[in-house]
Amino acid sequence: MPRYFHTLMAVIVSLLSAAGISAAADAGWDKTFAKSDKVIHEKVSYPNRYGLTISADLYRPENMNQSRKYAAILVGTPYGGVKEQGAGIYAQTMAERGFVAMAFDESYNGESSGEPRHLSSPDIFVEDFSAGVDFLGTRPFVDRKRIGVIGICGSGAFALTAAQVDHRIKAVATASMYDMSRVIRKGWKDTMSDEQRNKTLDQLAEQRWKDFENSTPLLPQGFPEKAADSIPEGLDPISSEFWEYYAMPRGHHPRSHGPFTQTSNLAFMNFSLLNYIDTISPRPILFIIGEKAHSRYFAEDAYKLAADPKELVIVPGARHIDLYDRTDMIPFDKLTTFFNKNL
Structure with missing residues (x-):
């Protein structure tokens, strides 16, 4: 069982764990990537159906013709990440x-x-995709019949689950997809035994009492507040990979804590994503995964379950995190062709 997984991700903690819009002009660049002079950036906010306010970064072509309507793409973050990292690069x-x-x-x-901060919910995270469609589809410059989504890492499964019931989503692409409900309930590569699962559920049940008595949920230690200059010795390969991105200058962001409240895992134990992935058809799905990604099996298995039209693209030499930010490896030409064809 990888030691540092308990610290990096809430999933591994338990395993081995338009309504009112507020928009403002770009008031400072706080991203992990360089700002493009070919786009207009705007910070926006809008509600989801639970009454929570979603914060987002809206990007538009710099030479945009205000008299026409454009196809739109909503991008979800890696699990535990923020919009200022890989999702922003894609957008x-x-x-x-x-x-x-x-x-x-x-x-x-x-x-x-x-509140509380860093809570994770499969239902609400899926809803957040539909809330983004609500917002985009009510912009005067967006053609609401031409909205697609991209989900990176954990948000890949959330994007697909949203598309299962939200027919406004016309095309879905995933990159380095993780099925969080599967890995939390069944363990890494489905190796969790019934005995291990029951032990985990017993521990989480006890944690609920502790959280109640403490008036706050337990939040495991996350990534350092300031970027680290090296990978700690002794980390397993997967934990080292996440540390390389989230904890070092490559992708570090102060709002990207990493793990979620420990009892968040209970919802994933009881909520199976992708149960109806075949019903997304005839809307198309594009799965993108790295040849060397430790998460490769999630995308390959989801591809088998999905109905046509579907496509699986394997990026030579790429690891899981390389599809977060390596613009020389992310197949943007393929994504552009896919969405131009299907939106």
Whole structure:
């Protein structure tokens, strides 16, 4: 059982754990990537159906024709990440290529509202995708019949689950997809035994009493507040990979804590994502995964379960985190072709 997984991700902690819009002009660049001079950036906010306020970064082509309507793409963050990291890279790049694109923070995380902080919910995180569609589809410059989504890492499964019931989502792409409900309930590569699962559930039940008595949920230690200059010795390969991105200058952001409240895992134990992935058809799905990604099996298995039209793209040499930010490896030409064809 990887030691540092308990610290990096809430999932591994338990395993081995438009209504009112507030918009403002760019008031400072706080991203982990360089700002493009080919797009217009705007910070926006809007409610989801639970009354929580979602914070997002909206990117539009710099030479945008205000008299026409554009196809739009909503981008979800990696699990535990924020919109200022990889999701923003995807959104800004797709805006450079002619789309209206938006990266958002999930409820309870980043700059979005919700207490307690760093809570995770499969239902609410899926809803956050539909809330983004609500917002985009009510912009005067967006064609609401041409809205697609991109989900990175954990948000890949959330995006697909949203599309199962939200027919306004016309095309879905995932990159380095994780199925969080599967890995939390069944363990890494489905190796969790019934005995281990029951022990975990007993521990989480006890934690609920502790949380209640303490008036606050237990939040495992996360990534350092300031970027580290090296990977700690003794970390397993997967934990080292996440540390390389989230804890070092490559992708570090102060709002990206990493793990979620420990009892958040109970909801994932009881809520199975992707149960109806085949019903997304005839809307298309594009799965993108790295050849060397430790998460590769999630995308390959989801691809088998999905109905046509579907496509699986394996990026040579890429690891899981490389599809977060390596613009030389992320197949943006493929994403552009996919959404131009299907939106």
